[in-house]
Amino acid sequence: xxxxxxxITPDTPSAEVIGWAHEIRDLGGLAFLLIRDRTGIIQxxxxxxxxxxxxxETIRAISRESVVRVTGTVKPEGKAxxxxxxxxxxxxxxxxxxxxxxxxxAEKVPAELDTRLDNRFLDARRPRVSAIFKIRNAVQxxxxxxxxxxxxxEINTSKIVAAATEGGTELFPIAYFEKxxxxxxxxxxYKQMMMAAGFEKVYEIGPIFRAEEHNTTKHLxxxxxxxIEVSFTDHLGVMQTLxxxxxxxxxxxxxxxxxxxxxxGLDDFAVPEKGFPRLPYSEAIEIASATCxxxxxxxxxxxxxxxxxxxxxxGRLYFIVDWPSSIRPYYAMPYENDPEICKAFDMxxxxxxxxxxxxRVHQHDLLVEQIAxxxxxxxxxxxxLNPFRFGMPPHAGWGLGAERLVTTMLGLPNxxxxxxxxxxxxRVVP
Amino acid sequence: xxxxxxxITPDTPSAEVIGWAHEIRDLGGLAFLLIRDRTGIIQxxxxxxxxxxxxxETIRAISRESVVRVTGTVKPEGKAxxxxxxxxxxxxxxxxxxxxxxxxxAEKVPAELDTRLDNRFLDARRPRVSAIFKIRNAVQxxxxxxxxxxxxxEINTSKIVAAATEGGTELFPIAYFEKxxxxxxxxxxYKQMMMAAGFEKVYEIGPIFRAEEHNTTKHLxxxxxxxIEVSFTDHLGVMQTLxxxxxxxxxxxxxxxxxxxxxxGLDDFAVPEKGFPRLPYSEAIEIASATCxxxxxxxxxxxxxxxxxxxxxxGRLYFIVDWPSSIRPYYAMPYENDPEICKAFDMxxxxxxxxxxxxRVHQHDLLVEQIAxxxxxxxxxxxxLNPFRFGMPPHAGWGLGAERLVTTMLGLPNxxxxxxxxxxxxRVVP
Numbered sequence: 001x002x003x004x005x006x007x008i009t010p011d012t013p014s015a016e017v018i019g020w021a022h023e024i025r026d027l028g029g030l031a032f033l034l035i036r037d038r039t040g041i042i043q044x045x046x047x048x049x050x051x052x053x054x055x056x057e058t059i060r061a062i063s064r065e066s067v068v069r070v071t072g073t074v075k076p077e078g079k080a081x082x083x084x085x086x087x088x089x090x091x092x093x094x095x096x097x098x099x100x101x102x103x104x105x106a107e108k109v110p111a112e113l114d115t116r117l118d119n120r121f122l123d124a125r126r127p128r129v130s131a132i133f134k135i136r137n138a139v140q141x142x143x144x145x146x147x148x149x150x151x152x153x154e155i156n157t158s159k160i161v162a163a164a165t166e167g168g169t170e171l172f173p174i175a176y177f178e179k180x181x182x183x184x185x186x187x188x189x190y191k192q193m194m195m196a197a198g199f200e201k202v203y204e205i206g207p208i209f210r211a212e213e214h215n216t217t218k219h220l221x222x223x224x225x226x227x228i229e230v231s232f233t234d235h236l237g238v239m240q241t242l243x244x245x246x247x248x249x250x251x252x253x254x255x256x257x258x259x260x261x262x263x264x265g266l267d268d269f270a271v272p273e274k275g276f277p278r279l280p281y282s283e284a285i286e287i288a289s290a291t292c293x294x295x296x297x298x299x300x301x302x303x304x305x306x307x308x309x310x311x312x313x314x315g316r317l318y319f320i321v322d323w324p325s326s327i328r329p330y331y332a333m334p335y336e337n338d339p340e341i342c343k344a345f346d347m348x349x350x351x352x353x354x355x356x357x358x359x360r361v362h363q364h365d366l367l368v369e370q371i372a373x374x375x376x377x378x379x380x381x382x383x384x385l386n387p388f389r390f391g392m393p394p395h396a397g398w399g400l401g402a403e404r405l406v407t408t409m410l411g412l413p414n415x416x417x418x419x420x421x422x423x424x425x426x427r428v429v430p
Numbered sequence: 431x432x433x434x435x436x437x438i439t440p441d442t443p444s445a446e447v448i449g450w451a452h453e454i455r456d457l458g459g460l461a462f463l464l465i466r467d468r469t470g471i472i473q474x475x476x477x478x479x480x481x482x483x484x485x486x487e488t489i490r491a492i493s494r495e496s497v498v499r500v501t502g503t504v505k506p507e508g509k510a511x512x513x514x515x516x517x518x519x520x521x522x523x524x525x526x527x528x529x530x531x532x533x534x535x536a537e538k539v540p541a542e543l544d545t546r547l548d549n550r551f552l553d554a555r556r557p558r559v560s561a562i563f564k565i566r567n568a569v570q571x572x573x574x575x576x577x578x579x580x581x582x583x584e585i586n587t588s589k590i591v592a593a594a595t596e597g598g599t600e601l602f603p604i605a606y607f608e609k610x611x612x613x614x615x616x617x618x619x620y621k622q623m624m625m626a627a628g629f630e631k632v633y634e635i636g637p638i639f640r641a642e643e644h645n646t647t648k649h650l651x652x653x654x655x656x657x658i659e660v661s662f663t664d665h666l667g668v669m670q671t672l673x674x675x676x677x678x679x680x681x682x683x684x685x686x687x688x689x690x691x692x693x694x695g696l697d698d699f700a701v702p703e704k705g706f707p708r709l710p711y712s713e714a715i716e717i718a719s720a721t722c723x724x725x726x727x728x729x730x731x732x733x734x735x736x737x738x739x740x741x742x743x744x745g746r747l748y749f750i751v752d753w754p755s756s757i758r759p760y761y762a763m764p765y766e767n768d769p770e771i772c773k774a775f776d777m778x779x780x781x782x783x784x785x786x787x788x789x790r791v792h793q794h795d796l797l798v799e800q801i802a803x804x805x806x807x808x809x810x811x812x813x814x815l816n817p818f819r820f821g822m823p824p825h826a827g828w829g830l831g832a833e834r835l836v837t838t839m840l841g842l843p844n845x846x847x848x849x850x851x852x853x854x855x856x857r858v859v860p
Contacts, residue, residue: 002662018662018823020628023820035602036628037628037630038628038629038630041472060837066821067821067823068823070593079799090599093819093821094824095763095792095793095822095823095824096821097819097820097821098819098820101820102816106773107636119816120623121623121624121626121627121816121817121820122626122627122820123627124624124627124628124629125627125628126507128629130629133583133585133629134583136584136586137578137583137584138860140584141578143586144571148567148571153563153564153567154566154567154570154571155850156566156654156832156849156850157850157851158652158851158852158853159589159637159639159641159652160602160613160651160652160853160858161858162858162859163859172590172604172605172606173604173605174602174603174604174605174613175602175603175604176602176651176858177641177855179858181858183466183590183604183613185692187471190850190851193550193551193618194551194554194850196551196552197550197551197554197555197560198449198450198466198467198468198554198555198560198561199468199554199560200467200468206636206637207586207589207636207637207785209589209590211607213607217654221590222588222589222590224586232432232448261564285720336494336775362525363525383859383860384860386551387551388551389527389528390497390528390532390551390552391450391495391497391525391527392493392497392525392529392532393448393452393522393524393525395526399592402586419586420585420586420587420620421587421588421620422588423588425607428590428606428609428611429590429592429593429813430593430620430623430813430814
C-alpha cells in the first residue's frame with residue numbers, strides 16, 4: 001500500500017510511493033529520481049545494471065512532473081533528502097507530463113507572479129507555495145474551533161443582495177433574473193440581523209466582493225472575510241475576543257505546521273504576546289505626522305504611508321481606537337460623552353490593517369440620525385432598519401481579512417500569495 | 431453576572447438573565463413574564479405588592495419581544511418551564527420593542543413562509559427555527575472536523591469566474607470592470623486543478639450560484655455546497671468517504687444537539703446504518719417505471735416523481751451508481767470495459783438527491799473527446815484542460831448540498847427552512 005513520503009525513515013524496510021517526478025538525473029549507469037508528494041521528497045536511486053531492464057527503460061521515459069508510482073527497498077543514504085533512498089523493484093508512469101513545462105516547479109528558474117498565477121496548478125506544487133495553503137488551512141481550522149468552543153453559531157448569509165451596506169459604491173452588479181442585485185461587500189447587515197434574531201454570537205467565514213479599482217499588494221476584489229457579531233457586549237469585549245483568537249491561531253499554526261513553517265524558512269515564527277497595545281487615533285495621527293512625509297491631520301483617513309509609519313513605531317500587532325465618528329460608518333456607536341469620536345477600532349499589523357470593528361448603534365432613532373448625517377437616505381435602508389424597532393440588543397463585532405492575516409503571519413510580499421486564484425482588476429482567469 | 435437561562439436550575443439561589451419578553455401576562459396583583467434567550471425560557475413571577483413599586487411599573491411598560499435584564503431570586507416552581515421561577519429584585523428594559531409585531535414569535539398565530547422570511551429576524555427567534563441553525567452549525571462543524579482529521583486541505587476558490595463549468599447555461603452574469611464574468615455554479619474545475627497541484631485531498635464549503643428558473647421546495651438559486659476532490663482513488667473510494675462523513679455528522683448532531691432536536695420534536699432522530707445500498711441506475715429505472723405514473727426509460731434523467739418512487743422503495747440513504755455516460759457531465763470517467771456507462775453516482779435521501787459525484791477523467795485526450803461528444807468546443811476549456819497535460823493524477827470527488835442535508839435530516843418541508851436568507855426567483859431581500 002502506498003504511503004506518504006514523510007512517513008518513510010532510514011529504518012523503513014520497503015515502501016510504495018506515488019508522486020511527481022521533481023527532478024531526474026541520469027548519470028549513465030546510475031539514475032536519480034526525486035519523487036515529491038504533498039508531504040515531502042524521496043530519492044529513488046536506480047543502478048541500471050542491477051535493476052530489471054524494464055525499470056531502466058521506464059526511467060528514461062519519465063518526464064519531469066509526471067506522476068509515477070515506485071515500489072522498492074528503503075536504504076539509509078546520508079546524502080539523500082531525509083537520509084534515505086528507495087531502490088526500485090517496480091516503477092509505473094501513472095500520468096505522463098508534456099514538455100516543456102510552462103513553469104519550473106523545482107524553482108531553479110525564477111518566475112514572475114503573473115506567470116505563476118497563470119499556471120497556479122504548477123506553482124502550487126512548489127513546497128514553498130503549498131506550505132502557504134497548508135497554513136491557511138490550519139488558520140481557518142483554528143478559527144472555527146475557537147468560535148465553536150466559545151459558543152458562536154456559524155451563519156451562511158447570502159452573497160447576492162439587493163442593497164448596499166454603505167451606500168452603493170464599490171459593488172459588482174449582477175443580472176439576477178429581472179431584478180437588480182449586487183455581490184455583497186460585507187455580511188455586516190446580515191450579522192446584525194442575527195443579533196436581532198437573538199443568536200447572540202455568530203460568525204461567518206465567506207467571500208466578500210469589492211469593486212475597488214486600485215491594484216496594490218494588499219487589495220483583492222474577492223477576499224475571504226472572517227466576521228463576528230456578539231450581543232450584550234461592547235467594542236472592548238470583541239477586541240479581547242479578536243486578540244484571543246489571533247493568539248490562538250498563531251499557537252495552532254506553531255504547534256501543527258512545523259514542516260510548512262520550515263518550507264517557508266520562517267525561523268522567527270512567534271506567537272504574538274498578550275495585550276495588544278491600544279493606540280488612540282489622535283496619538284496615531286501624531287506619530288504619523290511626525291514621521292511620515294505625507295501631510296496628515298486629525299480627521300484624515302490613515303493611508304498606506306501613515307499606516308507604515310505608525311506600524312514601524314508600534315512594531316507589533318496593535319489596535320487603533322477612538323476614531324472620529326466622521327470617518328467611520330454610520331453603524332459605529334458614538335461615545336455618549338463625546339459623540340465626535342466613536343467606539344470603533346482597527347486591529348493593525350505593522351504592515352497593514354487586518355481587522356475593523358466597533359460597538360454598533362442598536363437604537364433605531366440614533367441609527368436613522370447617523371445614516372442621515374452621512375448624507376444617505378434612511379428610506380433606502382428599510383430592510384436593515386426594521387429589526388432595530390423590535391428589540392435589538394446592544395452588540396459589537398468585527399471583520400478580519402483572512403488573506404491579510406496569512407500574508408502578515410508568513411511575511412508574504414503580496415496578498416495574492418495567500419489566495420489560490422486571486423481576483424483583481426485584470427485577473428479573472430484561471 | 432448574566433448567565434444563560436438553561437444553566438439556571440431550581441437549586442440556583444439567584445441569577446441575572448438578559449433576553450426577550452416572550453410572553454407577558456398581567457393578572458392584576460400578579461404578573462408573569464417569560465424571558466427567552468438562545469438557550470431557553472424562564473418565568474419571572476412578579477407579586478406586585480411584594481416587589482418595589484418601580485419593578486411593577488417597569489413590568490407594565492414592557493412590550494412583547496423587548497430586550498430586558500432581570501436580576502432576582504430563583505425558586506422552585508413545578509408549573510413553570512424548567513421547574514423554577516425568578517422573583518425579581520431589579521428589571522431593566524434594555525431595548526423596547528415597537529408594537530404590533532409583524533410576526534408572532536410565540537407561534538400562537540401561524541404565518542406563511544413568505545411572511546416568515548420577510549421577517550426572518552423575528553422568525554429566527556422562535557426556538558423551532560433557531561434549532562435548525564444550531565443544528566446546521568453542528569453539521570458544518572462536524573463536516574470540517576471530519577475533513578481536517580482525515581488530512582483534507584480546505585481551499586477557498588473564486589466565486590467570480592470567466593468560464594462556465596458545464597457549457598454556459600444557468601449562470602448569473604456579473605459586470606466585472608470591463609470584463610465578462612459569472613458567478614460560479616460549482617468549484618468543480620478548481621478542485622480538479624488542485625489535484626493537478628498535488629494537494630491530493632481538498633474540500634471547500636462555500637456558496638454556489640445557479641440561475642435555474644424553477645421554483646420548487648428543493649431548489650435554491652444560491653446554495654452552500656460541500657465539495658471534495660481526492661487523488662489516487664476512484665468513485666468507490668469517495669463514496670465510502672461520503673457515507674462515513676454522513677454517519678459522522680448524524681452522530682455529532684445526535685450527541686451535541688439534544689435540545690435543538692427536542693425543540694424540533696424529532697423523537698425518531700437516528701444515525702443512518704452503515705452500508706448505504708448501491709443501486710445500479712438500470713435497476714433504479716426499473717423500480718421507477720414499475721411504480722411511477724410518469725413514463726421513464728433507460729437513458730432518461732431521474733426526475734422528482736421517479737426520485738420519490740425509488741426513494742419509497744429504498745426507504746433509506748442509498749447510492750444510484752453506473753449511470754449512462756450520455757446523461758452525466760463530460761468529466762465523469764467511463765468504464766473501460768463499457769464506456770456507455772460511467773463511474774458516476776448520486777447519493778440519495780428517499781426524498782431527494784443529496785450529492786453527486788464521480789471518478790473523473792484525468793487523461794487529457796479522453797477528456798477532449800468527452801467534451802466534444804457533449805457538443806461543446808474544447809477550445810473554450812483551455813484553462814481547464816491545460817493542467818491535464820502536465821501530470822494530472824487519477825482522482826474522484828463529489829458535491830453535497832448542505833441545505834438539502836439539513837432539510838432531510840430534520841424532515842423540513844422546504845429547503846428554504848434551512849437557509850437564513852434564501853434566494854430564489856422572486857426573493858433577493860432581506
